[in-house]
Amino acid sequence: KAGVTQTPRYLIKTRGQxxxxxxxxxxxxxxxxxxxxxxxxxxxxLFEYFSETQRNKGNFPGRFSGRQFSNxxxxxxxxxxxxxxxxxxxxxxxxxxxxxxTQYFGPGTRLTVL
Amino acid sequence: KQEVTQIPAALSVPEGENLVLNCSFTDSAIYNLQWFxxxxxxxxxxxxxxxxxxxxxTSGRLNASLDKSSGRSTLYIAAxxxxxxxxxxxxxxxxxxxxxTGKLIFGQGTTLQVKP
Numbered sequence: 001k002a003g004v005t006q007t008p009r010y011l012i013k014t015r016g017q018x019x020x021x022x023x024x025x026x027x028x029x030x031x032x033x034x035x036x037x038x039x040x041x042x043x044x045x046l047f048e049y050f051s052e053t054q055r056n057k058g059n060f061p062g063r064f065s066g067r068q069f070s071n072x073x074x075x076x077x078x079x080x081x082x083x084x085x086x087x088x089x090x091x092x093x094x095x096x097x098x099x100x101x102t103q104y105f106g107p108g109t110r111l112t113v114l
Numbered sequence: 115k116q117e118v119t120q121i122p123a124a125l126s127v128p129e130g131e132n133l134v135l136n137c138s139f140t141d142s143a144i145y146n147l148q149w150f151x152x153x154x155x156x157x158x159x160x161x162x163x164x165x166x167x168x169x170x171x172t173s174g175r176l177n178a179s180l181d182k183s184s185g186r187s188t189l190y191i192a193a194x195x196x197x198x199x200x201x202x203x204x205x206x207x208x209x210x211x212x213x214x215t216g217k218l219i220f221g222q223g224t225t226l227q228v229k230p
Contacts, residue, residue, distance in 0.1 A: 004157075031216060033216060033218075035220075042221075043203065043205075043218075043220040044220075045217050048217060056217050092158075092218075102148070102160050103160065103216055103218065104160060105159070107156055108156070110155075
């Protein structure tokens with residue numbers, strides 16, 4: 001069974017641009033969560049989607065948004081990029097997204113904002 | 115607000131040594147606790163998941179324990195090997211106010227180096 005895949009793996013953007021990251025969950029998984037990882041703040045929860053609905057959202061500005069498609073694939077978008085958005089963005093999938101489910105992480109997308 | 119702390123931030127041990135990584139959390143109303151491993155520049159690999167009703171979980175040379183009353187979890191690694199070198203993260207799923215969601219709250223991690 002293929003694992004969680006994320007594209008692209010690396011991305012370089014300049015301030016003010018926008019970016020879209022993609023995550024394909026493990027086949028059969030219906031929940032996708034997104035996390036931002038930085039050296040200073042560690043891993044922080046962005047949002048969680050289940051069956052195309054956002055079920056939970058972290059404490060990030062409205063420039064960060066996401067969506068989930070009917071095949072469970074998910075995208076997150078960051079508009080008006082700032083230098084502080086440079087980070088490793090990780091997505092995780094699980095069967096139902098419930099509290100008992102193990103979450104499986106992808107390799108991440110490394111975003112650098114210049 | 116749930117906070118998860120891992121001490122120490124870094125640890126270096128000789129090969130073959132048994133070691134314990136510590137994780138503490140402020141709110142005992144956790145639903146479960148997961149331990150992950152992260153290699154440099156890579157994603158997270160799930161090692162062990164302990165439900166709140168359980169005391170411990172074992173997988174190979176790894177054993178994770180959970181004590182909700184004291185707000186602590188430990189990851190025990192037996193007979194450490196250089197291949198165990200990585201950052202180890204613990205994460206708690208909170209049981210209050212978040213519905214049945216899998217939102218994880220992570221510690222900052224312990225970076226382990228096992229020297230040959």
